[in-house]
Amino acid sequence: MHIHCFYNMVFVHFIYFIVLLCFTGSRASKEDLELPQFDFHTIATATDNFSSRNKLGEGGLGPVYKAKLTQEESIAVKRLSKHSGQGVEEFKNEVTMIANLQHRNLVKLLGCCIEGKERMLIYEYMPNKSLDFFIFDQNRKVVLSWQKRFDIIMGLARGLLYLHQDSRVRIIHRDLKSSNILLDDELMNPKISDFGIARIFRNNQSEAKTKRVIGTYGYLSPEYAIDGKFSVKSDVFSFGVILLEIISGRKNRGFHHPDHYHSLLGHFEVLRCIQVGLSCVQKLPKDRPEMSSVLPMLSNEGVALPQPKEPGFFTERSSVDIDTIIGEGRSHTGTTFTITMVEAR
Structure with a gap:
């Protein structure tokens, strides 16, 4: 056909x-x-x-x-x-x-x-596959200049703003990660994909809770991973993680530094994009900006940036700590926890 x-x-x-x-x-x-x-x-x-x-x-x-x-x-x-x-x-x-x-x-x-x-x-069809195919590969990452990385960040921010505010219904993606950001053939424009666990928020609904947490460790916001609570701010957290991964070329999950035990979220100092990313991954949902504020912060140097507070999952936890968190979530909320391990395509 x-x-x-x-x-x-x-x-x-x-x-x-x-x-x-x-x-x-x-x-x-x-x-x-x-x-x-x-x-x-x-x-x-x-x-x-x-x-x-x-x-x-x-x-x-x-x-x-x-x-x-x-x-x-x-x-x-x-x-x-x-x-x-x-x-x-x-x-x-x-x-x-x-x-x-x-x-x-x-x-x-x-x-x-x-x-x-x-x-x-x-x-x-997206011939350039997904974002993680480039940013985590030592050879392919050189294709992405800083300007191209910034364009990808801005495109991702616009797509997420559309889902949260400008589409006919408010949509929470719940599984934003670098492998779910596809790149087109010519300009490598980013496109958000995989809406299998997305949820619609109607009317004045601002937050929901689930007993079945599904997502990818390293991108989940603390309130969603531990208590099953999700909102637009959960997606903002995931966006912040992706932004920091784009800048650094390093995965949040499995990040190691010889001088400290912080995760990638705790490693960066303040620059504009980094500071915006850190603002998005703050521990408390009320402290994270809306996507309508993120776009001006990224594109307008005249916009004052807030000093971000401590990010969620600031300290890298051991597998024992992670099991403890998941266990506590189950005992208090009845949560079942499905984790996807991210591998580059």
């Missing part, structure tokens, strides 16, 4: 069919979305029957493949793992979350494939 012909297809009420075909027991909302569908044969052919040579990586839902619709046109296919215990719910969540979002710094969802037990999401 040629992509241009595909775009001219008559749109169907995709979410409605998901409700009927996939998600027994749930009801369609009044905001059912229209999303084009690909057939399984087209995707299987385009991925060379899901060949390992075309595998781009492994996400929370399952593997992601590069697919060539034509010689010039490629897409990315996220295939739901048949062994994923929570995959169907996360699949539904990702579709309903981003199908109507339009922003240059969010990855674009092009369609889906639902046939039999197959569940796949079709995205625009």
Whole structure:
């Protein structure tokens, strides 16, 4: 199927069919979305029957493949793992979350494939892979000049501001990390991806709490990791970690320094971007700035920067300490804790 012909297809009420075909027991909302569908044969052919040579990586839902619709046109296919215990719910969540979002710094969802037990999401293809592919590699990091790193920081900030403030609903991503920031082909513009565990905040809701904490150690805010509380400030914390990783080229998790035992968050001194990052990763949510304040702080040298307080996870904890925290979270909140280990693609 040629992509241009595909775009001219008559749109169907995709979410409605998901409700009927996939998600027994749930009801369609009044905001059912229209999303084009690909057939399984087209995707299987385009991925060379899901060949390992075309595998781009492994996400929370399952593997992601590069697919060539034509010689010039490629897409990315996220295939739901048949062994994923929570995959169907996360699949539904990702579709309903981003199908109507339009922003240059969010990855674009092009369609889906639902046939039999197959569940796949079709995205625009990002040939430069993810941010961690560059910033943590000694050879590839030289491609990113300071100006390019700053452009990536600004693009990420704009995309996050859109989710928190400018989209039709307020969206908390909950799993921001360098491997979820994809880079496009020409200017390496950043695009936020992987909305499988994102949540919508409606009306005047400012904070929520969950007994099931899911995320990536090193990017989780203290209040979310320990108490299951999340808000826009949880995403701000993760943004601050990514900002510091972009500047330093070092991972927050596993950072070591010969002169002290601080984590990456406790290592930096005050410069503009570093100070903004440290402001975002402050321990208490009330001390972190809104994204509407972060953008001016980054782009306008005339804006006074607040002196950041102690960051969350300022001191690197041993594995014993981490187990203690998780154990305390379970005993007091009933939290189950799922941690994703980050590896460069």
